[in-house]
Amino acid sequence: MKLSDPAEYVKKLTAVLEVTKAYRGIIHLDVLLSTIVETAADTVGAEASSILLYDDEGKLRFHSASGRAARAVKPMIVEPGQGIAGWTAVNGEPAIVNDTATDPRFAGGFDRESGFVTRSILCVPLTFEGRVIGVLELLNKKDDGKFDEEDQTLLFSLADQAAISIEHVRLQDAQNNYFSHVSEILIGAMDTHVPIKDGHARRVARYARLVATGLGLSDDEQRELYFAGLLHDIGLLKLDTSAEWTRERIELHPLLGYEMIKDIIFWKQLAPVILHHHERWDGRGYPNKLQGEAIPLGARIVGVCEAFDVITSTSSYKSPLPYEMALREMEAHAATQFDPRVIEVLKASISEADTLDRRPPSGSK
Numbered sequence: 001m002k003l004s005d006p007a008e009y010v011k012k013l014t015a016v017l018e019v020t021k022a023y024r025g026i027i028h029l030d031v032l033l034s035t036i037v038e039t040a041a042d043t044v045g046a047e048a049s050s051i052l053l054y055d056d057e058g059k060l061r062f063h064s065a066s067g068r069a070a071r072a073v074k075p076m077i078v079e080p081g082q083g084i085a086g087w088t089a090v091n092g093e094p095a096i097v098n099d100t101a102t103d104p105r106f107a108g109g110f111d112r113e114s115g116f117v118t119r120s121i122l123c124v125p126l127t128f129e130g131r132v133i134g135v136l137e138l139l140n141k142k143d144d145g146k147f148d149e150e151d152q153t154l155l156f157s158l159a160d161q162a163a164i165s166i167e168h169v170r171l172q173d174a175q176n177n178y179f180s181h182v183s184e185i186l187i188g189a190m191d192t193h194v195p196i197k198d199g200h201a202r203r204v205a206r207y208a209r210l211v212a213t214g215l216g217l218s219d220d221e222q223r224e225l226y227f228a229g230l231l232h233d234i235g236l237l238k239l240d241t242s243a244e245w246t247r248e249r250i251e252l253h254p255l256l257g258y259e260m261i262k263d264i265i266f267w268k269q270l271a272p273v274i275l276h277h278h279e280r281w282d283g284r285g286y287p288n289k290l291q292g293e294a295i296p297l298g299a300r301i302v303g304v305c306e307a308f309d310v311i312t313s314t315s316s317y318k319s320p321l322p323y324e325m326a327l328r329e330m331e332a333h334a335a336t337q338f339d340p341r342v343i344e345v346l347k348a349s350i351s352e353a354d355t356l357d358r359r360p361p362s363g364s365k
């Protein structure tokens with residue numbers, strides 16, 4: 001490729017490297033895809049751009065689009081081989097078409113449906129580990145210009161990084177989906193195994209996230225606290241329900257839960273929270289009699305939320321305390337049983353409405 005202006009080209013390539021670096025920090029697929037289409041259009045000076053990705057049925061779907069017809073094209077589906085984008089997807093090769101009227105591959109139906117007039121197209125495949133996952137498509141070079149090899153090379157560099165980032169976010173989504181469902185299965189098992197605790201884990205998870213938000217913890221920490229709340233009593237699953245629920249046996253559940261979770265890499269931050277959620281601020285808790293700030297913050301939060309749920313919930317073996325009275329009861333144990341700062345934040349973060357169990361009554365569908 002002969003460069004028309006090498007200095008200008010280097011400038012553009014440097015800009016591409018900068019924008020693709022920013023892709024790596026994006027965790028939501030929709031945000032990532034719209035960033036990619038916008039930066040791609042800017043990079044080569046196109047009026048519109050879109051990303052098509054293969055779906056489970058092997059068809060290409062518009063996942064993000066910019067430009068005048070963005071809304072109109074979003075629901076459209078492209079068959080493999082259909083139009084220039086379909087050709088690029090099937091062949092895994094780029095395509096430059098500077099006069100759509102003379103290219104037999106061009107599918108005019110999309111223009112008729114969207115009202116957009118396509119004069120020129122530049123398509124590059126999005127490839128990950130040797131597999132085409134979709135197509136990045138640019139329409140109409142601005143100022144009636146023509147797409148050229150320089151544009152194509154720049155777009156290839158951008159598409160390379162874009163495909164890696166797309167697959168990375170999809171993998172994260174798949175992991176989150178997997179762990180959410182596994183958590184649901186475990187919580188369902190726990191609700192059946194220890195019926196007196198029915199709904200307890202979900203409520204504690206909800207409170208723990210509210211308190212974490214009130215404490216100004218990061219999004220990741222809030223999420224961790226939510227999962228820790230869900231799984232804090234998971235060790236109860238290891239206890240034989242036919243035997244008597246003695247205090248000694250029940251006090252084994254933090255350690256049993258810790259043992260169940262500690263080797264799961266994705267949940268390893270939850271393990272210390274589960275192990276220490278029954279420690280007390282004054283050092284008289286279990287299993288390790290940790291004291292004050294030696295108890296992990298997450299464990300102090302979950303411990304407070306668990307106790308708050310036990311005294312307010314209808315599934316408790318005692319009659320539940322009304323909300324205001326429950327808060328006073330919790331305050332009475334600040335600095336002995338509980339971290340006083342967490343109690344303060346609990347009071348500020350949880351309203352009476354948050355304590356209402358929104359699950360449908362058992363037996364309903």
Ligand SMILES: [Fe+2]
Nearest residue numbers: 232233277306
């Ligand atoms: Fe517990």
